[in-house]
Amino acid sequence: MGVMLNEDRWAVINFTYNPAAVAAATTVEQTVTIPGLRPGDYLGELTKPTLTAGVCVVNTRVSAADTLAITWANVTAGSIDPPAETYSLYVMRPEKVQVGSFSV
Numbered sequence: 648m649g650v651m652l653n654e655d656r657w658a659v660i661n662f663t664y665n666p667a668a669v670a671a672a673t674t675v676e677q678t679v680t681i682p683g684l685r686p687g688d689y690l691g692e693l694t695k696p697t698l699t700a701g702v703c704v705v706n707t708r709v710s711a712a713d714t715l716a717i718t719w720a721n722v723t724a725g726s727i728d729p730p731a732e733t734y735s736l737y738v739m740r741p742e743k744v745q746v747g748s749f750s751v
Contacts, residue, residue, distance in 0.1 A: 656740040665731035669702055669721040676706075681715045684738065691737035693717065695729075702727045707736070 664679050690707045701723035710716040715736065721727050 655742055658738050660736045660738060661733055662736070663731065663733050666717070666719065666729040668726050668728040669719045671721055671723060671725050674705065674718055674720045676716050676718045678710060678714050678716050680713055681736070682713050684709045684713055684715055685740070686712065687740075689739040689741060690715075691739060692735075693737075694735040696732050696734070697730070699727060699729045702729055 660681060660683075662679070662681060666677055667675075669675055686709050688709050690709065693704050693707045695704060701721060703720045703722065704717060705720045706718035708716050719729070
């Protein structure tokens with residue numbers, strides 16, 4: 648088929664992760680190693696498979712090569728320790744990047 652240029656790549660990555668406890672009424676960023684992640688990757692959705700009342704995933708980003716940073720929020724008055732689970736992460740690696748601004 649030959650070389651594919653300017654084609655966006657995407658994947659869903661499943662990984663097991665055991666978050667640390669999240670203190671009461673705060674947000675905290677925790678990191679986990681995901682081989683293959685690169686700065687500039689677009690992260691769509693991080694899916695937590697079960698409900699843990701009072702705790703939310705509020706942001707994800709690639710903080711360095713192979714490193715996923717997850718921001719947790721605890722909206723309760725007590726510490727919450729989310730369980731170890733298998734999470735799913737949607738990753739898109741754009742090949743066509745617009746520099747600057749444009750009009751539609």
